[in-house]
Amino acid sequence: MKHASEYRDKDLSQTLIRRILDMDIRPVRLMEVCGTHTVAIFRSGIRSVLPKNITLISGPGCPVCVTSQAEIDAFISLSNNPEVITVTFGDLMRVPGSFSSLQQEKAKGKDIRMVYSTFDALTMARENPGKQVVFLGVGFETTAPTVAAAVLAAHQTSLANFSVFCAHKLVPPALEALMKTDGVRIDGFLLPGHVSVIIGLDAYRPFVARHHIPCVVAGFEPADILQAVWLLGRQINSGEAPVVENAYPRAVTAEGNKKAREIMSRVFAPTDADWRGIGTIPLSGLQLQPPFDCYDARQRFELRLSNVPPPKGCACGQILTGLKIPPDCALYQKACTPMSPVGPCMVSSEGTCAAYYKYHVEPGF
């Protein structure tokens, strides 16, 4: 596998591990802000080879996990409309709302379908002219352009029975919010690989300048992640002004993917958004803007978001901000397991609790 196996090279990883172990570093907490990084770190066993002074913590990097309970409830309420075919990526299906999940609703006979691409939802709309096809837009800057592309295509072909429930979230405003959250201590960020493919290194520079915190964009193979940890350690030890470094240059550039960003900014405008565990973050979400707002499912179906509390006892909120780790949650491995999840961090394959559960991580690691 070209451009992947080179970064699974044993010698390269071992050398990087030695470099990290040789660093004389104060106790630091480094946060990864991408669910795929969380899983890659667990799967490769990187936590177990790092020195005790370097703690990796998982942040709000799983899009399903940060989707608010009110939004999940609204998705379920939408799926109860007999006119509607609700279309989603698979990871949302099992997330429990206040009373049900999309999977449970599907089992009851509601028309809820999973797709691989947003274009599949357009095909469904064309094939079902008597139905309203609503795509649930959940995801960060990597997914949002693909939803925007579908809206543009619907607009160009006057596809009237397609709409989007827009629940997209943006990463840089979440980093800002984390830095302002009481009790959160982070010494460096391991930035998401594919979000950064779209937004580029430049998108993080104002954040780094404001908060003086080291940031490194990482790829997903073991050597990519180890290199990012090494670079973060070097920045912390150097005493120089922190910068954004690129440990994934084969994919990430300073300016990002201009075409994708243009498509996104044509269709969407930033808006305030509710994040599970963090609350409302200014301008951290996206809404459809004119002339594309006619594809907004929330307007079309007059959906209201109600103010609902998270499940009782669930610590997903604190886990998403790094304030707690899964074993700190009273429900973890007891009332909350992957077979019977209470919170979204146990549902999603990228959720921190699911990763802890799957890889049997004991407290202290």
Add this chain to the structure above:
Amino acid sequence: MCLAIPSRIVEIDGDMGTVDVDGVKREVSLLMIEEPQIGDYVIVHAGFAIKKIDELVAYETLQILRETLALVEKEDER
């Protein structure tokens, strides 16, 4: 979920293309990348190619990383 392994473009048909990742073929949109060519390695997300892997940069940075690590080792040995 991000797909970490780059896919190779094996067919192009207008804005759409077919990619191969370890023998599995998928149809993807090529709307978001510049001048796609057969043989290019691309990062695919949710049915869209979002970045062409820069082969030269990939080769050079891997070399630089290996050299930097070797250099650091040599300095330590002194």
